Amino acid sequence: MFKLKNKSVCFTGHRKIRKKDTEIENNLYKIIEDLIHKGFLYFYAGGAKGFDALASKTVIKLKEKYTNIKLILVLPFYNQYEKENNWTIEEINEYNNLKNSAHKIIYTQETYSAGCYYKRNRFLIDHSDICLCYKYKNSGGTSYTINYAENQNLKIINII
Numbered sequence: 001m002f003k004l005k006n007k008s009v010c011f012t013g014h015r016k017i018r019k020k021d022t023e024i025e026n027n028l029y030k031i032i033e034d035l036i037h038k039g040f041l042y043f044y045a046g047g048a049k050g051f052d053a054l055a056s057k058t059v060i061k062l063k064e065k066y067t068n069i070k071l072i073l074v075l076p077f078y079n080q081y082e083k084e085n086n087w088t089i090e091e092i093n094e095y096n097n098l099k100n101s102a103h104k105i106i107y108t109q110e111t112y113s114a115g116c117y118y119k120r121n122r123f124l125i126d127h128s129d130i131c132l133c134y135k136y137k138n139s140g141g142t143s144y145t146i147n148y149a150e151n152q153n154l155k156i157i158n159i160i
Contacts (some may be wrong), residue, residue, distance in 0.1 A: 008042040009035055010074075010124035013051025013134030013159075014147040024134065027159055028058050031132060036066050044124050047075040049091045049099070051134040051142075070103035074127075076112070076120040083112045120128045122144040130155045 009032075017024060032043070032055075046055045059071045081087040081095055099105055108120045121141060125131060131149040135142050135158050149156055 004042055005127055006129045007040050008044060008128045009040050009130045009132055010044040010046075010128035011052055011055035011132050012046065012121065012128065012142050012149075013055070014136065014140070015048055015050035015052075017050055017054065017134070018136060020159065021134075021136075023111065024053065024159060025058070028055060028132075029062070031157060031159065032058055032062055034061065035130065035132075036069055040130070041068060041071060042070050044072050044074050044128055045098075046120055046124055047073050047080060049087065049095070050060075051099065053091075053094055055132070056102075059092075059099070060101045071098075071101065072104045072106065073099060073102045074106045074108065074120055074123050076107075076108050076116040078107060078111070080112075111122050117141055122148060123126065125152055125154060127148045128154060130157060132157045132159065134159050136160055 022023045043059045046052045056071055059069065063069055081092050108123050109116055125145065125148050131146065133142065133146055133156060135146055146156060
């Protein structure tokens with residue numbers, strides 16, 4: 001599977017989608033579909049709420065039309081919503097639905113520890129050729145991940 005890096009895309013983005021970014025869902029659909037037409041088949045998402053969830057749902061929607069594409073969830077540890085703050089019941093249900101719809105789930109470790117999100121983010125980048133992101137600020141895990149992707153010479157597509 002990992003030899004297919006040149007056919008793989010990963011997602012990273014902020015957990016909060018800004019209200020002014022109303023076209024993000026349509027743009028995401030168009031960009032992912034264009035990547036599918038260019039031969040990309042594997043889509044890696046980190047399982048966080050916000051952009052990760054939106055990107056995962058978009059891949060699942062596109063899978064109805066392009067049955068050969070695969071959503072691979074790369075999660076930092078089991079049931080990450082138990083450790084993170086402010087997950088609603090709807091978000092937890094969405095998370096579980098995404099897990100059920102994924103082609104494969106990879107856990108970078110079993111339980112939470114310091115640095116586990118960075119480990120997950122590096123895995124996403126290390127197994128992809130393109131990083132499709134939603135970045136509107138220069139701080140946090142999204143910014144770290146994009147900087148790492150740039151250092152690994154990945155093509156970066158910021159949906160904003």
